[in-house]
Amino acid sequence: MYSTxxxxxxxxxxxxxxxxxxxxxxxxxxxxxxxxxxxWQTEKFTVVDNEKRVKVAExxxxxxxxxxxxxxxxxxxxIECPSSSxxxxxxxxxxxxxxAAANVAIDSLVSAHPFAKIAxxxxxxxxxxxxxxxxxxx
Numbered sequence: 001m002y003s004t005x006x007x008x009x010x011x012x013x014x015x016x017x018x019x020x021x022x023x024x025x026x027x028x029x030x031x032x033x034x035x036x037x038x039x040w041q042t043e044k045f046t047v048v049d050n051e052k053r054v055k056v057a058e059x060x061x062x063x064x065x066x067x068x069x070x071x072x073x074x075x076x077x078x079i080e081c082p083s084s085s086x087x088x089x090x091x092x093x094x095x096x097x098x099x100a101a102a103n104v105a106i107d108s109l110v111s112a113h114p115f116a117k118i119a120x121x122x123x124x125x126x127x128x129x130x131x132x133x134x135x136x137x138x
Contacts, residue, residue, distance in 0.1 A: 041065075053078035067109065068100020076115070088119045
């Protein structure tokens with residue numbers, strides 16, 4: 001489940017990882033609280049570069065496509081910084097059918113806010129793990 005300190009954002013109900021000709025397809029059935037639309041989508045990872053710490057995924061089935069988007073792509077890059085920290089650079093690229101633009105609340109659907117919250121959750125988890133490991137080593 002993805003959540004903030006006060007509000008849950010999404011609950012993953014089921015996830016299937018499918019390898020198709022060397023390409024990772026992830027079919028995620030999830031429930032996004034307060035967000036209208038389909039409860040699942042299939043994402044295709046078009047770039048997975050662990051050396052450069054870059055991942056790019058596109059929605060290829062359901063999800064945003066059901067709402068009138070013809071393209072919805074997410075790019076995430078982890079930039080290492082000194083003193084055991086990092087920067088997470090993310091971008092969203094999308095195309096929307098003209099006829100769907102009037103019916104879609106783009107500001108609420110196309111936002112980096114959920115990704116920022118997920119990064120915050122990951123940071124808190126990693127800090128807690130690091131603290132627990134220090135306690136264990138002592």
